[in-house]
Amino acid sequence: MSKNEYVPLRQGQDETLALTKIPVAELADRVLVVGDPDRAAKAAGLLTNAKPIAKNREYHSYVGEYGGKLITVASHGVGAAGAACCFEELCRGGAKYIIRAGTAGGVQRDVVDGDLLVVTGAVRCDGYTELVVPMNYPAVPDLQVTSSLVHTAEESDLNTHSGVVITSANFYPSPILGNDQPKWRDAGAIGVEMEVAALFITASIHRVKSGAILAIDGNPLKDEDEDMTSYEPDREIVTKAIDATLETSLKVLASLE
Ligand SMILES: O=P(O)(O)O[C@H]1O[C@H](CO)[C@@H](O)[C@H]1O
Numbered sequence: 001m002s003k004n005e006y007v008p009l010r011q012g013q014d015e016t017l018a019l020t021k022i023p024v025a026e027l028a029d030r031v032l033v034v035g036d037p038d039r040a041a042k043a044a045g046l047l048t049n050a051k052p053i054a055k056n057r058e059y060h061s062y063v064g065e066y067g068g069k070l071i072t073v074a075s076h077g078v079g080a081a082g083a084a085c086c087f088e089e090l091c092r093g094g095a096k097y098i099i100r101a102g103t104a105g106g107v108q109r110d111v112v113d114g115d116l117l118v119v120t121g122a123v124r125c126d127g128y129t130e131l132v133v134p135m136n137y138p139a140v141p142d143l144q145v146t147s148s149l150v151h152t153a154e155e156s157d158l159n160t161h162s163g164v165v166i167t168s169a170n171f172y173p174s175p176i177l178g179n180d181q182p183k184w185r186d187a188g189a190i191g192v193e194m195e196v197a198a199l200f201i202t203a204s205i206h207r208v209k210s211g212a213i214l215a216i217d218g219n220p221l222k223d224e225d226e227d228m229t230s231y232e233p234d235r236e237i238v239t240k241a242i243d244a245t246l247e248t249s250l251k252v253l254a255s256l257e
């Protein structure tokens with residue numbers, strides 16, 4: 001056991017984060033993260049006085065105001081390993097709160113297109129976090145952020161669930177090894193996506209408060225959907241739920257003290 005106190009790494013105000021290219025001095029301590037760079041631009045459109053602060057690879061970042069608070073919006077791309085580079089840099093740069101607004105498949109019958117899912121824990125099939133902390137450490141969000149997400153989401157007219165998601169490294173299940181999602185569904189998981197566990201673990205080791213809210217865009221365990229060929233998130237019912245995740249996340253970020 002180390003005798004020294006563990007101190008999470010923080011980078012200086014004069015530095016630029018290596019992969020996201022965010023200048024630390026421009027980073028707000030309240031951060032909304034989304035997978036898709038176009039969704040980051042859309043979220044930035046909800047801010048006042050928004051301006052881009054960095055653009056590199058899949059990492060597009062903005063800063064602006066919402067509810068009187070400075071907020072950064074950043075995209076992290078698809079998959080935990082790449083997303084974790086973004087989360088790690090946001091934490092090193094001084095983020096205090098990070099909320100992921102994304103999409104997920106529902107894996108229970110009552111979790112359907114257009115619903116909202118506030119995440120209370122994530123199964124660590126992400127392929128990344130096993131390299132960072134032991135597998136028996138749980139991927140869980142901050143309680144204050146999560147209860148605020150639930151209360152704020154319930155103000156929308158959308159059906160809101162809270163529960164465990166599977167964070168999976170593979171979007172397309174293997175035709176050789178099979179699909180491991182049914183066993184997590186049977187254990188109680190209600191959704192599947194690809195980055196939340198990486199956010200919760202990265203935030204935990206940096207003592208950053210995190211949370212996640214997801215828009216449901218299908219059910220990958222339905223017979224006709226199992227090979228993901230019928231995956232189609234670009235539908236009005238999903239867009240409405242995505243818009244609600246962005247608005248809910250920004251309201252919560254602005255309200256946290
Ligand atoms: O909508 P986003 O945030 O990108 O999240 C989900 O969508 C992508 C798959 O299409 C994966 O990144 C998954 O986690």
Ligand SMILES: O=c1cc[nH]c(=O)[nH]1
Nearest residue numbers: 103104105193194220
């Ligand atoms: O990973 C994901 C994301 C959205 N919908 C899914 O079915 N899977």
